[in-house]
Amino acid sequence: MRDAFASEMTALAAQRGDVTLLSGDIGNRMFDRFKEAAPERFLNCGIAEANMMSLAAGMALSGLRPVVYTITPFTTTRCLEQIRVGVAYHQAPVVIVGTGSGLSYAELGPTHHSLEDLAILRTLPGLNVLAPADSAELVAQLREALNAPRPTYMRIGKKGEPQLHGHDARLGIGKANLLRDGTDLLLVGVGPILSEALKAAEILTPSGISIAVASLGGVKPLDGAFLAAMAERFPRWLSLEEHGITGGLGSALLEWLADRDGPPNRLRRLGVPDQFLHELGNQAYTRGQLGLDAAGIEKSIRNAIKEQRK
Amino acid sequence: MISAAPGQPNPVELSATALILRQRLVSTSAAAKIPHLGSCLSCVELLVALYWQELHVDPANPEDPDRDRFLLSKGHGAPILFQVLAERGFFPLERLDDFGKAGSVFHEHPPKPGYIPGIEAATGSLGHGLPMALGMALAARIQQRPSRCYALLSDGECNEGSIWEAALLAASQKVHTLTAIIDFNKWQATGRSQEVMALDPLAAKWEAFGWHAQEIDGHDLAAIAQALAAARAERERPSVIVAHTVKGKGVSFMEDNNNWHYRTPNPEELAAALAELEAA
Ligand SMILES: Cc1ncc(C[n+]2csc(CCOP(=O)(O)OP(=O)(O)O)c2C)c(N)n1
Numbered sequence A: 001m002r003d004a005f006a007s008e009m010t011a012l013a014a015q016r017g018d019v020t021l022l023s024g025d026i027g028n029r030m031f032d033r034f035k036e037a038a039p040e041r042f043l044n045c046g047i048a049e050a051n052m053m054s055l056a057a058g059m060a061l062s063g064l065r066p067v068v069y070t071i072t073p074f075t076t077t078r079c080l081e082q083i084r085v086g087v088a089y090h091q092a093p094v095v096i097v098g099t100g101s102g103l104s105y106a107e108l109g110p111t112h113h114s115l116e117d118l119a120i121l122r123t124l125p126g127l128n129v130l131a132p133a134d135s136a137e138l139v140a141q142l143r144e145a146l147n148a149p150r151p152t153y154m155r156i157g158k159k160g161e162p163q164l165h166g167h168d169a170r171l172g173i174g175k176a177n178l179l180r181d182g183t184d185l186l187l188v189g190v191g192p193i194l195s196e197a198l199k200a201a202e203i204l205t206p207s208g209i210s211i212a213v214a215s216l217g218g219v220k221p222l223d224g225a226f227l228a229a230m231a232e233r234f235p236r237w238l239s240l241e242e243h244g245i246t247g248g249l250g251s252a253l254l255e256w257l258a259d260r261d262g263p264p265n266r267l268r269r270l271g272v273p274d275q276f277l278h279e280l281g282n283q284a285y286t287r288g289q290l291g292l293d294a295a296g297i298e299k300s301i302r303n304a305i306k307e308q309r310k
Numbered sequence B: 001m002i003s004a005a006p007g008q009p010n011p012v013e014l015s016a017t018a019l020i021l022r023q024r025l026v027s028t029s030a031a032a033k034i035p036h037l038g039s040c041l042s043c044v045e046l047l048v049a050l051y052w053q054e055l056h057v058d059p060a061n062p063e064d065p066d067r068d069r070f071l072l073s074k075g076h077g078a079p080i081l082f083q084v085l086a087e088r089g090f091f092p093l094e095r096l097d098d099f100g101k102a103g104s105v106f107h108e109h110p111p112k113p114g115y116i117p118g119i120e121a122a123t124g125s126l127g128h129g130l131p132m133a134l135g136m137a138l139a140a141r142i143q144q145r146p147s148r149c150y151a152l153l154s155d156g157e158c159n160e161g162s163i164w165e166a167a168l169l170a171a172s173q174k175v176h177t178l179t180a181i182i183d184f185n186k187w188q189a190t191g192r193s194q195e196v197m198a199l200d201p202l203a204a205k206w207e208a209f210g211w212h213a214q215e216i217d218g219h220d221l222a223a224i225a226q227a228l229a230a231a232r233a234e235r236e237r238p239s240v241i242v243a244h245t246v247k248g249k250g251v252s253f254m255e256d257n258n259n260w261h262y263r264t265p266n267p268e269e270l271a272a273a274l275a276e277l278e279a280a
Helices: A002-015 A032-037 A049-061 A077-089 A117-121 A135-145 A194-207 A224-233 A249-261 A283-289 A294-309 B011-032 B037-041 B044-054 B075-087 B093-098 B129-143 B161-172 B202-208 B221-233 B267-279
Strands: A019-023 A042-044 A065-071 A095-099 A128-130 A152-155 A177-180 A185-189 A211-215 A218-220 A237-244 A267-272 B069-072 B149-154 B178-184 B212-217 B239-244
Touching: A002 A019, A002 A032, A002 A095, A002 A135, A019 A049, A049 A065, A049 A077, A077 A117, A117 A152, A117 A237, A128 A135, A135 A152, A177 A194, A185 A194, A185 A224, A185 A249, A185 A294, A194 A211, A194 A237, A194 A294, A211 A224, A218 A249, A224 A249, A237 A249, A237 A294, A249 A267, A267 A294, A283 A294, B011 B037, B011 B044, B011 B075, B011 B221, B011 B267, B037 B075, B044 B075, B044 B149, B044 B178, B044 B221, B069 B075, B069 B129, B075 B093, B129 B149, B129 B161, B129 B178, B178 B202, B178 B221, B202 B212, B202 B239, B212 B221, B221 B239
Parallel strands: A019 A042, A019 A065, A065 A095, A095 A152, A128 A152, A185 A211, A185 A237, A237 A267, B069 B149, B149 B178, B178 B239, B212 B239
Antiparallel strands: A128 A218, A177 A211
């Protein structure tokens, strides 16, 4: 996803004169082509994320379209006040990109995990909060964000995430897609971890359990029309996010359902439990430990179906 | 009673320790494929001087409330700190067999206290260690404890506003028990530190912020010892030691080559590095 981001930024820099890339001393060599295409519109802001965010707001208020890029915790929680006041309150159309989101950098420890960003940022009025599942979705959202009159936050993965959306997907901001149809339960998720959900759905097929998998693309705005259609079809939902269980996608869906129908019973939530992680391993290991790999998701689906049959 | 470092070893013994630490570091980082070798190699002498000469810490009683505190503010240097703590006796060296392994607490950054003896704070997000050390120094003053507090910073870390906020407060509060040491290896992640942010003249900046500032060769053990002694003697201002270092120090093909911020050695490179370190 990082490489797709870098090459799309290079293409955009060549097409338009207002796109400006700010990096917090990361992405060595990754932006070499951007720097060739638009040297005056690349700025290494150093390891000073709060300053970087406020100056991005200033640039946006002066008519540029800055894209701020660094490791997720440092472009979100490290400079939350700068995002809240400079970016969100001013509706300064900054695009904030967090790389290595969720557990992508699991082995680097809690300082580099981002399991709160969706929850925290979705409380800020006027900020899109996106979590593309693959490079195609990332590119579509980035293009749209750079034309939107409002700021956007986008959390992306690292390298080598599989392509999950088909060619006919309607990709963009607030646009949900079914990655796979089914009848017994709707698994609704965001981000590259949806590849594990698709694997879990495959594992369940021989048992006669049919799972639909939806990719929401983000937690704000939600695709209300899509969710309403899904609510008609599926009495059982399971949400999935590589994010803490508090306040993220699952919570956003509970709120959406409750606002529409009163207290919801259809949704069970899957995410990282409310804890910091100390015994570390890589992303695959950590997902496995937390029941967020295909096998763990399969188990949760079976439980959700059993429980909701009662 | 906290013992000082074992028997004030002489510079020859300390250089031998530094060499062993470098050998172990390069081997374990290659095996675990954990990066930041250059970052670790630049601060070996600084850590050796701190842990074998300066810090009042007791590996047998690592939580003594009167101990000195050391915070690796540049948390990505954890691989060398782990080696130092093991060699200094905070835990058996064999525990580092787990370095980088799934389920281990020994990875790229120090975890919060309670998981590895001798670790005082979780760092890895740059810009936290110095202000936390300042808090510990202020706590010691309020609690009337003898503890001195030390933070090892990277030059890139001096980009962070939080470092300079701590610098201002430490000076106004006259926290002379606080010593910052800057591993000034002239590189940060994506460029020369002087080109990314105008750090120079770095020592003069700290001085202007009200600190007792010294500039030394950060690989010269005698100079480090002298600077730490001078910092200890200062009774008014917090102290900073701007230590000029070479990123990747000790392995010729890693020296001042920032690729070794990211890379880990392949088997041939590991053999070449170890050959150099054994010949040294
Ligand atoms: C707040 C924060 N921003 C970004 C990073 C990512 N990062 C890790 S090391 C590093 C820079 C390394 O250079 P320097 O700080 O000078 O240390 P050196 O490795 O040269 O000793 C960066 C940007 C981080 N760890 N923390």
